[in-house]
Amino acid sequence: MTRRNWKAVQPTSLRHALELCKDHARERLNKSVERIADDMGLADHWVLYKYLQKGSMPANLIRPYELACGIDFVTRWLAGSGGRLLVEVATGRKLNHADIVQLHEHFAVAIKLLSDFYARPQDPTAALAALTTHMEHVAWHRQNVAQHIHPQLEL
Known part of the structure; x- marks a missing residue:
């Protein structure tokens, strides 16, 4: 499994x-x-x-x-059903290689499911989930860059 x-x-x-x-x-x-x-x-x-x-x-x-x-x-579903997107609070930490790879992976999955949906419109659930996940990750990186000038202490 x-x-x-x-x-x-x-x-x-x-x-x-x-x-x-x-x-x-x-x-x-x-x-x-x-x-x-x-x-x-x-x-x-x-x-x-x-x-x-x-x-x-x-x-x-x-x-x-x-x-x-x-x-x-x-909490994620409640926000999403209200048309809102939740973004995890960024701390301004430095990125590692895995963060960029993960961002690219989410983007690739979202694009594949989106193009499949437009080619053969069926159930949009998988495409919506992938796009939401990708937007959350991009928003986190945006906030992390903005927070980078005032990083929080690592505890």
């Missing part, structure tokens, strides 16, 4: 975002739903199962859920 590239995954619905967070916690952090619920401070893990089944979660539990799962797919 191949490992999922979590940086390139984009949620398509709120329920999908909740499931992706749960899957990330299971695959990367080896956490069960019971342990996620415990980390969130829920008294009963069946409540979390209910939220996942219905695809709804109270707003005050979204951040604890994402912290317990180690990834922020719900």
Whole structure:
């Protein structure tokens, strides 16, 4: 089984975002739903199962859920569904070779999926996800260059 590239995954619905967070916690952090619920401070893990089944979660539990799962797919989906793009806060750090290679890789995937979509218009989900991922990475590099004149301390 191949490992999922979590940086390139984009949620398509709120329920999908909740499931992706749960899957990330299971695959990367080896956490069960019971342990996620415990980390969130829920008294009963069946409540979390209910939220996942219905695809709804109270707003005050979204951040604890994402912290317990180690990834922020719900926040990304909420911003994306509102027509917004989230950019990770840049610290002004120097780039390494892997950063540029990763940027190029995301761009190549986005262009391939975009040209495939225009050649044979079908389901735009994959092309939209690739374009969103690429725009997030480009925006981060833009902010990193702007932040470079005032770098933050590495802790």
